[in-house]
Amino acid sequence: MDFIKDFLPESIKSIPTHMDFDGQRQAERTFQIIIILFGVVGFIYGYICQQFSWTMYILLAGFALSCLLTLPPWPMYRQKPLNWQKAKKTDTEGNTSQTNEKRHKKKEKTY
Secondary structure (H helix, E strand, C coil): CHHHHCCCCHHHHCCCCCCCHHHHHHHHHHHHHHHHHHHHHHHHHHHHHCCHHHHHHHHHHHHHHHHHHHCCCCHHHCCCCCCCCCCCCECCCCCEHHHHHHHHHHHHHHC
């Protein structure tokens, strides 16, 4: 899938595609509130009109609205980015140097 990125222009590559953990929590809460609100309103309106189809139309409208508000990584969902630790250096086997030292010490103790 990474080979597709080579064909994209820089303007598209620069679009942020991530959301921080706090933004994910906020998006999930927004999604839940919208779905519940539209579900209740749709149920009540469908019950009054005696048309289940209106309930489904209103619920689908709420789903579309919640998708529009929560799926794209809007800037309001990227307010608190994480600072990641630097990667540890690894040897050719993919092991960190600390684990190799521990292995050698274990071998020395067993002799």
